[in-house]
Amino acid sequence: MKFFGFIAVVVVGTLLLVATGDFPGWGNPHSPASEGQVSGFYIEQTVNVTKVPNMVTAVLADFRGYDTMFETVVIFIAGIGIIAVLRTFGDTAGKASDYPEPDEGSDIIVRSTCHLMVPLIQLFALYVVAHGHHSPGGGFQGGVMLGASYILLALACGLPVAKRRMGERKAIVLAATGIIIYAGWGVACLFFGGNFLDYASLDPVLPGDKEMARSHSMLVVEIGVAFTVTAIMFAIYSNLATRGRLEKGL
Amino acid sequence: MTEHYPVVILMAPLFGALLATLLGRGRQVACWWTALIALGISALFAVGNICAVLASGEGELRYRMGGWHESSGYEVGIELRVDMLAALVVAAVTLVGFVNTIFAKTRVTGEMREKVSFYYALNQLLIVGLCGIVMTNDAFNLYVLIEITSLTSYALIAMGNRRAALSSFNYIIMGTIGASFYLLGVGYLYIKTGTLNIDDIRGVLQSGNLWGHASITIAFILIMLGVWIKMALFPLHGWLPNAYCYAPSAVSSFMAPLMTKVMVYVMLRVMLWLFGSEYVYSSGHVWGELIIWMSIIAIVAGSFLALARTDIKKMLTYLIVAEVGYMVGGAWLVNGAGLAGSMYHIFSDAAMTFCLFLAASIVILRTGDHRLTAFNGLFRRMPLTMIGFTVGALSMIGLPPTCGFFSKWYLISGGIEAGHWAYVAALLFSSLVNAVIFFRIFERAYFGNLKGVADEQFPDDRDSAPPLTLERVPCSMLIPLFLAVMAVLLVGIYNNTLVSWLKAAMPPL
Incomplete structure (x- = not known):
């Protein structure tokens, strides 16, 4: 078996090496991917057509917003799938815990540091979400930070404390709400006569002109992404760490 | 609107x-x-x-x-x-x-x-x-959606019985490798063309005359490999039988008819629209002949493996492996009839696999036995379900007026037109094996327990036994089976209309 594996690796490796020899030079400004019509349009026109200085966010949330909506759905599926597979409902009292009883929140240094850090992390996360279309950042990054703040809380003070702030039901509702915001915003465009996710058609209800409507809408969908990512990060962590029992654990 | x-x-x-x-x-x-x-x-x-x-x-x-x-x-x-x-x-x-x-x-x-x-x-x-x-119509968007279908199917399969988790894990490993190959190929195409739209990529390949470039050839090979893993073309089929067999019955009856078929559609899309038929079918490549032989091996091996199974669902999953061989072979025959047969078989195979999986699920649940012994004397006990199973089985064998006959007809005429007799022989052989497989079951279902075949020859596999059995088959199961039977017959009867529509969608060869 190892021998066949070796053969497969050698063949695929050779293919990849041969293909690499055929590529345009590293960082070549005249390669199709850097100079092509599509990337040329993004580089020259993004600010004009969307009023968003961060080109990456414009590609992610507007030009290819349909992809990003489904990427958010992928994250949602990952969370729901893990809950669906791991979560054990009903009585788990009979089964002894695999882990020693955690002395929850006994360490005052860890607890105090965590209480100091969590608000700061969350504040910065909100900034990253809100400022995503002007500077590096966005819904995915901000959402991960928000989710991490809850995980930090669970690590330092025990899962029950974190669950009081983000219960299981709450996490699922929050995750679904995020996608409803994103996809619902796209459907709203249909009612204003545009195509799906055509933010420009929303300019009657949003302040500013058509281009500003695109910029505002990007903020809205980034917030939707952040909702889903936050909730799913914490749901995945809490289910994996407690083998789906959502009690004690760690 | x-x-x-x-x-x-x-x-x-x-x-x-x-x-x-x-x-x-x-x-x-x-x-x-x-x-x-x-x-x-x-x-x-x-x-x-x-x-x-x-x-x-x-x-x-x-x-x-x-x-x-x-x-x-x-x-x-x-x-x-x-x-x-x-x-x-x-x-x-x-x-x-x-x-x-x-x-x-x-x-x-x-x-x-x-x-x-x-x-x-x-x-x-x-x-x-x-x-x-x-x-x-976007090569990268296709990847994102493949990711969605993969993740959901991993989770759905893992919700099955105890063995499901391990088969789902196998599927995750294989499926991830397949998706990565696809993504790598799309990445190569983007580097060379600077666009992701399927029509635009074909346009750039054509206008820039990039067809001779090694990286384009390798991108094609990688994408094909990825899609083949996803559609379980023999010998890349390892994940499929266990995954579909141990999944919850409502999950396997949806995934078995559709997942592999949609990946066949993706293969056709990549061949004819992303790269274009001039490139894929050009005589300068060695792969055309090679792939038809691979499909022949898939058909023969799938049929033999199905013949050797005593578990109903395992047997049906190996038949899917053989059917995938039909479609891949038809797509590479380089003529209209073969291609039309391949496209038409997407629908006919979906209909008959759906029909067979529904009937098999009902039989397994009603009898509490997942082996072929479950069929003993079933025509008397469950006539309606067995009629459904019979129609699906006859379609697999290829009798008119079921859709299985017409898809084999188009594929075989495509094979004859291309002069590829080995492929024609493989199709006929697979029909024969299917006849043996299903008439063996009909015999049991009509005449009850056969003498001379001891039950010990059917090893029991406790883990795949259903947790619950039914007292009575509810209408909510028989109506879907009836609709599936109608689909098998209607797709067969209206094959002319369907094929003329499909031919209109085909790009000129």
Whole structure:
């Protein structure tokens, strides 16, 4: 078996090496991917057509917003799938815990540091979400930070404390709400006569002109992404760490 | 309004899935109604979509997501493209999804208990993914949607019995390798062409005359490898039998007819639209002949492996492996008949596999036995279910007027036209083996327990025994079976119309 594996690796490796020899030079400004019509349009026109200085966010949330909506759905599926597979409902009292009883929140240094850090992390996360279309950042990054703040809380003070702030039901509702915001915003465009996710058609209800409507809408969908990512990060962590029992654990 | 149909088809199950998650585990009936209504809307609009494509002059609909118009001939946003083939496949996906939801009603409460809402959510998201794959005209968007279908199917399979988790894990490893190969190939194409739109990539390949470049050839090989792993072409089929066999019955009856077929559609899309038939079929490549031989091996090996199984569902899953060989071979015969047969077989195989899986699930649940011994004397005990099973089986063997006959007819005439006698022989051989397999079952079902065949020859495999058995087969299972039988017959009877529509969608060879 190892021998066949070796053969497969050698063949695929050779293919990849041969293909690499055929590529345009590293960082070549005249390669199709850097100079092509599509990337040329993004580089020259993004600010004009969307009023968003961060080109990456414009590609992610507007030009290819349909992809990003489904990427958010992928994250949602990952969370729901893990809950669906791991979560054990009903009585788990009979089964002894695999882990020693955690002395929850006994360490005052860890607890105090965590209480100091969590608000700061969350504040910065909100900034990253809100400022995503002007500077590096966005819904995915901000959402991960928000989710991490809850995980930090669970690590330092025990899962029950974190669950009081983000219960299981709450996490699922929050995750679904995020996608409803994103996809619902796209459907709203249909009612204003545009195509799906055509933010420009929303300019009657949003302040500013058509281009500003695109910029505002990007903020809205980034917030939707952040909702889903936050909730799913914490749901995945809490289910994996407690083998789906959502009690004690760690 | 007509132009927005594709979005409605995608959004109805998406919101249905979110609603099912929000309803939660307390409200199982409400979850079922949500799924049923959402998929019903989706199926309705999918049928409307076929009419819209027929009514349109060019025979295709294009839809620009985000309303982004092209810039100097290139799409800057993501575009959907629905031609007749895509519209028909989408209709098949949503209709099977809808009918399967009726079938699932009583099963999921038993098999999933508290997780019913997650089942309905994941199932609808799987349908969103499959419909999206079929309609998109963007090579990267296709990858994102393959990711959606893969993740949902891993989770759905893992919700099955004890062995399901391990088979799902196998599937995750294989599926991830396949998806990575596809993504790598798309990455190479982007480096060389600077665009992701399928039509634009073909245009750049043509105008820049990039066909001779090594990286384009390797991109094609990588994408093909990835798609083959996903569609379980022999010998890359290792993940399929266990995954479909140990999955919950409502899951396998949806995935077995559709997942591999949609990947065959992706293969056709990549061959004919992404790279273009001039490139793929050009005589300068060695692969054409090689791939037909691979498909011949797949057909023969799949049939033999099916013959050797004593477990009903395992046997059916190996038949799928053989059927995948049919379609891959037909697509590489380089003539209209073979290609039409390959496309037509997507629908006929979906119909008959659906029919057989529904009937087999009912038999296994009613008798509590998952081996071929379950069929002893069944014609007397369960006549309706056995009629359904018989129609599906006759279609697998290839008797008129079932759809299996006509797809074999087109494929064999394609093989004769191409002068590829080994492929023709493999198809006939597979028909013969199917006849042996199914008449063995009919014999048991008519004459009860055969003398001389001891039960010990059918090793029991306790883990795949269903947790619950039925006292009586409910209508919510027989009606879907009846609809599947109708599909097998209708796809067969209207084969002429279907094939003429498919031929219109085909790019010139």
